[in-house]
Amino acid sequence: MATKKFDLILFGATGFTGQQTLKHLSKHVPAGFKWAIGGRSAEKLEALLPLCENALTQPSIVLADSSDAKSVDKLVASTNVIIQLAGPYAAYGENFVAAAAKHGTHYLDLTGEISWVKSMIDAHHEAAVASKAKIVSVAGFEALPFDIAALYIAQKLFDETGERAVKVELVNRFTGPPAFKPRDILSGGTMATIKGMLEGGDTSTMSDPAALVSDAKLAQQIRDEHPYDFSARYNADAGAWLAPTVPAPFVNPPIVYRTISTFATSKTSPFASNCEYVEGLSTKSFAPFAIGQRIVAEMLGVTFKTMVASIARNGRLDQIGRVAAKRFFDWIGPASGEGPSEKHLEQSGYTLRMRATSASGASVSARAKANGHPGYKSTAMLVAEAGLLLAGAGADGCKALPRRYGVITPASAFGLACEPAWTRAELTFSE
Numbered sequence: 001m002a003t004k005k006f007d008l009i010l011f012g013a014t015g016f017t018g019q020q021t022l023k024h025l026s027k028h029v030p031a032g033f034k035w036a037i038g039g040r041s042a043e044k045l046e047a048l049l050p051l052c053e054n055a056l057t058q059p060s061i062v063l064a065d066s067s068d069a070k071s072v073d074k075l076v077a078s079t080n081v082i083i084q085l086a087g088p089y090a091a092y093g094e095n096f097v098a099a100a101a102k103h104g105t106h107y108l109d110l111t112g113e114i115s116w117v118k119s120m121i122d123a124h125h126e127a128a129v130a131s132k133a134k135i136v137s138v139a140g141f142e143a144l145p146f147d148i149a150a151l152y153i154a155q156k157l158f159d160e161t162g163e164r165a166v167k168v169e170l171v172n173r174f175t176g177p178p179a180f181k182p183r184d185i186l187s188g189g190t191m192a193t194i195k196g197m198l199e200g201g202d203t204s205t206m207s208d209p210a211a212l213v214s215d216a217k218l219a220q221q222i223r224d225e226h227p228y229d230f231s232a233r234y235n236a237d238a239g240a241w242l243a244p245t246v247p248a249p250f251v252n253p254p255i256v257y258r259t260i261s262t263f264a265t266s267k268t269s270p271f272a273s274n275c276e277y278v279e280g281l282s283t284k285s286f287a288p289f290a291i292g293q294r295i296v297a298e299m300l301g302v303t304f305k306t307m308v309a310s311i312a313r314n315g316r317l318d319q320i321g322r323v324a325a326k327r328f329f330d331w332i333g334p335a336s337g338e339g340p341s342e343k344h345l346e347q348s349g350y351t352l353r354m355r356a357t358s359a360s361g362a363s364v365s366a367r368a369k370a371n372g373h374p375g376y377k378s379t380a381m382l383v384a385e386a387g388l389l390l391a392g393a394g395a396d397g398c399k400a401l402p403r404r405y406g407v408i409t410p411a412s413a414f415g416l417a418c419e420p421a422w423t424r425a426e427l428t429f430s431e
């Protein structure tokens with residue numbers, strides 16, 4: 001890695017997720033680590049420094065405005081790694097990706113805007129491959145744990161049976177205190193992203209699980225054979241009714257299918273090229289009895305089906321519905337910088353139940369357990385650890401990262417060599 005002024009910059013540090021990420025980095029940056037916190041207001045960034053009191057090295061402060069390409073280029077050129085947490089990304093993101101691809105800077109973000117990721121692949125993948133930058137989008141709760149878990153379970157099947165996975169299924173379950181207020185579930189930044197999409201962002205990828213698969217033939221095969229199905233269904237493994245995953249069931253699948261398509265070109269791929277990826281949300285945490293769980297699953301299924309159909313139709317009534325939904329979110333929503341309470345951040349968590357199956361019917365299962373609110377605490381710990389890994393300062397026991405570059409997925413960027421980092425982020429895998 002070329003010598004640059006900084007090992008890592010955390011940009012958007014003043015945001016709700018940025019502050020949580022800063023707390024985790026402060027606990028784990030090694031002595032001598034050259035790091036900085038970035039944003040557009042020196043005053044606001046200085047006010048964050050007490051959060052770093054106990055860090056082995058103190059961060060510098062760097063400034064840029066997301067909409068000013070020159071200031072972003074200068075900032076990104078000065079670091080080996082940037083964690084970019086200023087969203088919505090469709091509005092603020094491209095200058096960072098372009099600069100990272102140009103300067104060979106490794107990059108992480110938390111977008112869930114798949115259309116935007118697609119446009120970043122189209123515009124900057126080749127340049128990032130050439131400069132050996134790992135540009136890793138969607139690296140929070142969406143979709144890092146799901147993507148790594150899909151690879152983990154497929155590899156387990158391959159190691160134990162020598163057979164490739166033709167199906168990978170993940171069941172997510174939330175744990176911890178129930179959430180009654182919108183801000184216990186979503187932050188102001190996430191709300192701004194949802195509203196941006198309702199205001200006419202590119203939503204064409206919401207019905208396309210293969211939106212990020214570059215091989216056109218394979219992408220069409222995935223669309224034909226494994227289209228989205230948001231219907232409620234019973235899962236015997238989990239003993240639970242499953243709903244579509246929340247907050248959005250159309251974010252993880254395109255990432256996991258991009259991973260599958262990347263690995264499929266290798267002789268040692270644990271995935272068959274036509275591997276199906278299925279995920280669902282256990283409704284056991286939402287209602288005590290099976291009938292209530294089924295009702296929740298059916299309701300969420302209908303909600304997502306209606307939403308995706310309405311967006312695809314985009315008629316006059318659908319547009320009016322979107323404006324009404326946006327007004328509703330304006331009314332209930334948390335503002336920028338706001339999010340779940342300390343209690344929800346600390347006491348919430350989630351589990352992932354994984355199963356991979358081969359063409360002969362051989363099958364293996366495993367579990368993962370994560371502590372911390374999925375969207376803002378677990379996400380913050382995961383993206384912080386991912387940043388330290390890219391900066392060569394990962395937790396003890398992590399092995400060398402795969403040599404894959406470009407606009408790539410978390411599983412492509414990190415492979416399975418980084419379990420100690422995820423453990424330090426309180427995401428643990430077990431049999």
Ligand SMILES: NC(=O)c1ccc[n+]([C@@H]2O[C@H](COP(=O)([O-])OP(=O)(O)OC[C@H]3O[C@@H](n4cnc5c(N)ncnc54)[C@H](OP(=O)(O)O)[C@@H]3O)[C@@H](O)[C@H]2O)c1
Nearest residue numbers: 014015016017066086087110140141142187189190336337
């Ligand atoms: N995929 C996932 O699992 C996941 C999880 C969590 C969050 N997210 C996403 O992460 C993003 C951030 O969420 P959040 O709740 O932390 O948001 P937030 O609290 O609203 O923070 C937004 C950040 O962006 C900065 N910013 C806004 N406009 C800027 C500009 N023109 N130049 C420089 N900085 C600018 C803000 O700086 P100021 O303080 O100066 O305003 C602030 O630091 C959202 O897009 C959200 O959807 C995704």
